[in-house]
Amino acid sequence: MHVPDGFLDAPTSVATAAAAAAAIGIALRGARRELDDRVAPLAGLVATFVFATQMLNFPVAGGTSGHLMGGALAAVLVGPYTGLLCMTVVLVVQSLLFADGGITALGTNVVLMGIVTVVVGHAVFRGVQLVVPKRLSMVAPAAALGAFVSVVLSSATFVALYALGGVIPIPLDTLLTAMIGVHTLIGLGEAAITFLVVASIVAVRPDLVYGARRVVAVRELETRLVAS
Incomplete structure (x- = not known):
């Protein structure tokens, strides 16, 4: 998915760079509400994990390969911003440092692998949480x-x-x-990697998972009501 230099024309690359810059500016402000003594250390670990796993490719079909994008995983673990x-x-x-994705296409790659995966992943995650039991x-x-x-x-x-x-x-039509x-x-x-990582952390420290905080809060409230 890493887009190289010269694959898209200059106006499109400039437009995606502007969109990426605007989204990053919003994220910098929004992250202030997410970062605390639990999220801050985990954010560094998430970035390191995503970086490492993106360097590992797995075979797909027809000689092609893929790797973890990690946007949805990051949004669930530390919040969308x-x-x-x-x-x-x-x-x-x-x-x-690794020439993985063009420099002039950096804005495009942030849009595709950052903004889209984080926003869509988090939106679907929250949508599912609204309709399934709070467990x-x-x-x-x-x-x-x-x-x-x-x-x-x-x-x-x-x-x-x-x-x-x-x-x-x-x-x-061929490209699509x-x-x-x-x-x-x-x-x-x-999906498989995200499931395994999130399930592993939830099993040990659900309080560290940003996306699980609402569920943990509901459980604590139910426990208090039963106790009282």
């Missing part, structure tokens, strides 16, 4: 579904950006079919 900042740090380091056992499945949907929609967003400013001549097909499989891998 802090999660976006974590993803931005990862993408900047990858672009500047800790449902946190990991909700996170996994958010991760899957975020990857597929991220690939669809890439196709939309290519339709606006793609430089290399590729038929849109290939991107959605491959990233559906990648999304399954993303």
Whole structure:
């Protein structure tokens, strides 16, 4: 999913860079409400984990490979604003030090792998939480579904950006079919990794998981009501 330099024209790259800058500015302000003595240390660990796992590819189909994007995972663990900042740090380091994604396409990659995956992943996660029982056992499945949907929609967003400013001549229907097909499989891998990570932390320290705090609060309230 890392977009290289020259794949999109200059106006599209500038527009995505502006969108990324605006989103980062909003995230910097919003993260103040999320960061506390529990989230702050975990944010560094999340960024490190996402960076490390993005460097590991797993085979998909037809000779292609995929890797964890991590936006939904970051949003569930440390909150959407802090999660976006974590993803931005990862993408900047990858672009500047490892040439993974073009420098001129950095804004595009932040939009695709940061904004879309975090916002969509968190929105799906919260939507599921609203309709399922308020149980800790449902946190990991909700996170996994958010991760899957975020990857597929991220690939669809890439196709939309290519339709606006793609430089290399590729038929849109071919590109859309290939991107959605491959990233559906990648999304399954993303969902599995997200499920395992979130479930592992929830089993030990649910209070550390930002997305589980509402469930923990409900459980504590129910416990107090029963005790009284």
